[in-house]
Structures are given as C-alpha cells and as structure tokens.
Amino acid sequence: MAGVNRKPLQGVSNIVWFNWHYYAAGLVFLGAGVAVRPFLTGAANAGVLGLVLAAGVSMTVSLAVSLYVYDLSGLYALGWLRGLPEAPGTNLVNIHAGFDETSALLRQRYPKATWQVFDFYDPARHTEISIRRARKAYAAFPGTRAVATGRLPLPAGSVDAVLLIMAAHEIRDPAERIAFFAQLRAALRPGGKVVVVEHLRDGYNLAAYHFGFFHFYSRRTWRHAFDAAGLQLVEETKITPFVSVFTLQKNDTAP
Structure with a gap:
C-alpha cells in the first residue's frame, strides 16, 4: 500500500x-x-x-x-498513540462523525490489524454546512459503515481497541453519549481499550477559539460519561495544551 x-x-x-x-x-x-x-x-x-x-x-x-x-503538533503523525495491539487477528475500530482524516493513517501505522471504520454522521442532526463541505471534499475510507450511535454493530467481547479522534463531542445528548460508551465497553475484549481524543472546554481552548470552545466539553463532563458507562480512565495525556487523550478500559467493578 x-x-x-x-x-x-x-x-x-x-x-x-x-x-x-x-x-x-x-x-x-x-x-x-x-x-x-x-x-x-x-x-x-x-x-x-x-x-x-x-x-x-x-x-x-x-x-x-x-x-x-x-x-x-504531530497529531496526525500518531506518535502519541501507544500500546495498541498489532498482531494479526487484532480487531481495531475507528469511529468518526462524518469527516475521516485518520483511518488511512491508522491502517498504515497498524497494517496487520483488522480495521473497521464507522461513521455516525446523521444529516438530519449534524446540519453544519462545514461538515457537508468536508464530506464533498474527501471520499470516505473504503469499507466505511454508516452507523447509529445507539446501534453499533459490535458483538460483545469482539474488539481490542476503539478510537474516537475528534469525534465523540458530536454526540450532544448526555444520555446518548453515556449509552454510546456503554456499548463500547460491552464490545471490548479483556484488556481492550477505548481511546478518545478531544479539545476540552478549558482556559486554553477559550483563549484559542473564544465562543467556539462551547462546542467542546469539560474534563468533568467526559469523566462523568466514562464513569456512567462503566469505563475506567487509565491514562490521560496531552498532545498539545489544547488537545487531550483519554485512554479507557472496562471498569470491572461497574454493574
């Protein structure tokens, strides 16, 4: 390739x-x-x-x-993405919200893994003209499947890692967001991970994007969603002061 x-x-x-x-x-x-x-x-x-x-x-x-x-910053060089399994038979999933800049790069970095790519873009709900322009400008990654956030086609215990890079904030409803992450938790194999990359609603992004920072969520909001979905935060890192990486695993003590 x-x-x-x-x-x-x-x-x-x-x-x-x-x-x-x-x-x-x-x-x-x-x-x-x-x-x-x-x-x-x-x-x-x-x-x-x-x-x-x-x-x-x-x-x-x-x-x-x-x-x-x-x-x-190296965001798309993916040097910050560490610890994903790479052996043949590994099942990795990349989920985006209509504009996919990462699937080709991820497959290039982890060529031995089996990749699934899901797109939860819903034109009835995601009405921003910017995303429509982006979808016209870039073809979808081959094999991308359109999905609904409430019905992910992932059997229980089938996935080694799920990645959401600048995507999960587009799930605007709190209950929908928690239910979405709960599905990811159920889909993880033992030791599996969910990796979430996001801007935060914090001082850095306020200074950078002003009123646009309201489109992001606070660290507290993300932590609440993860905890409520039965996911445990095992690592939190920064790619830049403006971008956070949350690495999650199943919380085995959650109901």
Whole structure:
C-alpha cells in the first residue's frame, strides 16, 4: 500500500475552506470597521478601533492555534498513540462523525490489524454546512459503515481497541453519549481499550477559539460519561495544551 501523507498546511487550510463563510464575514466586518473610522471621532472612533483589533486578534489567534494543532503538533503523525495491539487477528475500530482524516493513517501505522471504520454522521442532526463541505471534499475510507450511535454493530467481547479522534463531542445528548460508551465497553475484549481524543472546554481552548470552545466539553463532563458507562480512565495525556487523550478500559467493578 502506498504511503499516506498529509499535505503541508492541510489542517488549517481545511478549516478555512470548510468554514469560509465565517472568515468572509469576519473580513467584511474588519473592512467595514476600517472604512468607517475616518468618519468617526472621539469615543466612537476608539470603540470601532477596539472592535476591529479584537476581531482581528481573535481570527489570527484561532488560525495560529489551528495551524499548531492540526499541522505542526504531530497529531496526525500518531506518535502519541501507544500500546495498541498489532498482531494479526487484532480487531481495531475507528469511529468518526462524518469527516475521516485518520483511518488511512491508522491502517498504515497498524497494517496487520483488522480495521473497521464507522461513521455516525446523521444529516438530519449534524446540519453544519462545514461538515457537508468536508464530506464533498474527501471520499470516505473504503469499507466505511454508516452507523447509529445507539446501534453499533459490535458483538460483545469482539474488539481490542476503539478510537474516537475528534469525534465523540458530536454526540450532544448526555444520555446518548453515556449509552454510546456503554456499548463500547460491552464490545471490548479483556484488556481492550477505548481511546478518545478531544479539545476540552478549558482556559486554553477559550483563549484559542473564544465562543467556539462551547462546542467542546469539560474534563468533568467526559469523566462523568466514562464513569456512567462503566469505563475506567487509565491514562490521560496531552498532545498539545489544547488537545487531550483519554485512554479507557472496562471498569470491572461497574454493574
């Protein structure tokens, strides 16, 4: 199989392209602010200047952090992913929410394993135009199966590891999220793992993405979902200050 390589600046360019309407609106706002300032004086002039500077800094910081996270940090080099079984017969599952940037890279890193790829994108519920643009721009990984979060086709005790890389936060309902993780727990073989990679609703991501950080969940929210689903957090690491990795196993004391 030919090697899979990401293009330079692929991450940040995808963000701009899939969300170009936001950036276009931001540029229009900046341009309008610059255009009207010569006609204003005093406090009005200073206020518009403050708004223009704040908007410009906000856009610049979010793009700079996105460049760091998605292009420079090694997120997609997968060096942070350690301890997955690799022997023939290993059953690994990658689950995403409509835009899959990782399955080809994962199969390249673990070629001896048997891979299943699930996509829980639901066009009736995931209505963001950005995900529709992403799905048009990139073909699905071969063999990807469309699934519902409440009906995963995973028999009990059949899986060595499940990966959710920047995907699980799209399950917005708390009860649905817990039920989803409970299915993953039931599907794990002894010693199996669930690996969840996410931005958190914390100070770092607030500084980087401003109001966008409300799309993420706090560490406390994730811990509650894991605990309620009968999963035990065995390791928590950082890829960058903005991205966390939770490694989970069955909590054998859970009911």
